[in-house]
Amino acid sequence: MEKLIEGFIQKDRMALSKLITLVENDSPESLDIMKAIYPLTGKAYVLGVTGPPGAGKSTLVDKLIRNFRSKADGVGVLCIDPSSIFGGGAFLGDRVRMEWAYQDDGVYLRSLATRGALGGLAPRVSEIIKLMDAFGKEVIIVETVGVGQMEADILRYADTKIVVSVPGLGDQMQALKAGILEIADVLVVNKADLPGARDVVDDLQMMLYLRKDSDWTPEIILTEALHDRGISDLDAALERHRTFLGQSGLKERQTRLQREHACYRAVEEGLKNYLRESFLEAEEVKDIFRRVQEEGLNPYQAAAEILQLLFSKTCRGR
Numbered sequence: 001m002e003k004l005i006e007g008f009i010q011k012d013r014m015a016l017s018k019l020i021t022l023v024e025n026d027s028p029e030s031l032d033i034m035k036a037i038y039p040l041t042g043k044a045y046v047l048g049v050t051g052p053p054g055a056g057k058s059t060l061v062d063k064l065i066r067n068f069r070s071k072a073d074g075v076g077v078l079c080i081d082p083s084s085i086f087g088g089g090a091f092l093g094d095r096v097r098m099e100w101a102y103q104d105d106g107v108y109l110r111s112l113a114t115r116g117a118l119g120g121l122a123p124r125v126s127e128i129i130k131l132m133d134a135f136g137k138e139v140i141i142v143e144t145v146g147v148g149q150m151e152a153d154i155l156r157y158a159d160t161k162i163v164v165s166v167p168g169l170g171d172q173m174q175a176l177k178a179g180i181l182e183i184a185d186v187l188v189v190n191k192a193d194l195p196g197a198r199d200v201v202d203d204l205q206m207m208l209y210l211r212k213d214s215d216w217t218p219e220i221i222l223t224e225a226l227h228d229r230g231i232s233d234l235d236a237a238l239e240r241h242r243t244f245l246g247q248s249g250l251k252e253r254q255t256r257l258q259r260e261h262a263c264y265r266a267v268e269e270g271l272k273n274y275l276r277e278s279f280l281e282a283e284e285v286k287d288i289f290r291r292v293q294e295e296g297l298n299p300y301q302a303a304a305e306i307l308q309l310l311f312s313k314t315c316r317g318r
């Protein structure tokens, strides 16, 4: 692992990829990896992009990468959309569209299979962002799909969150609006070339009117990602939000909370690993599980017994 970290520090992309895979899979080395790279983090601007499938998020991200590349040394992209696979797969469109980015050493693309939706395991988004940050990516774009609680959780690690909507969503628009209130810093209405874009803007405007508890009012930006229109307006809006984050002290507050959260989660993870790999494998514990299964022992009483055992063990071990 030292070798990998060494390679990582020397900007070897292969080392970055391998470290991300280790962290993504919750390997036992995760904590050591994060400990080692953490001092190098803290410089990146993280942008989250979400919205319904087919809204044009990937097309927009492609344009944003080009835009950021003209100003920033390195851009990292993390795609958490199971239907949109950069690394070859079902959606060839993304791969073809992004071909230029694969040729550009300054762009690092990574896709992540969502485990969150079914498995209840949040993908290690925050850690992967930190790895890209430590590697030297100045801008990191996270693309995800949907506007539910899952996406809100994923995007909590983004400095600026874009929610993309499009004309013609019909009933989906209501659900989208609820999500927008919770997530968005910037609202993009993409496919402005299609009829009804203006109505979506009016609709969103009305909704934002209801949101008065915040210092920041999301801006609404019309884009045609496919035709490269509206990207500079969007860029300007992002810049304004970024400035707001700095001047209002919000960025600093978020960073502090995230630091604590990262520590909390790492402890939680360590505990889970200890339980899974060591404690729950102990004979006394396995015996309690067996009694639950075979002798009808009250599972809650059994859980209480196991916890007792865990705590007494932990205290004895001190």
Ligand SMILES: Nc1nc2c(ncn2[C@@H]2O[C@H](COP(=O)(O)OP(=O)(O)O)[C@@H](O)[C@H]2O)c(=O)[nH]1
Residues within 6 Å of the ligand: 052, 053, 054, 055, 056, 057, 058, 059, 060, 084, 190, 191, 192, 193, 194, 223, 224, 225, 226, 227
């Ligand atoms: N008419 C129109 N189509 C667009 C625009 N932006 C993207 N699209 C198309 O919408 C489809 C879905 O785009 P994609 O970026 O893959 O959407 P995602 O699922 O949100 O990532 C593709 O066929 C794009 O070419 C736009 O501004 N106008």
Ligand SMILES: [Mg+2]
Residues within 6 Å of the ligand: 057, 058, 059, 081, 084
């Ligand atoms: Mg996509």
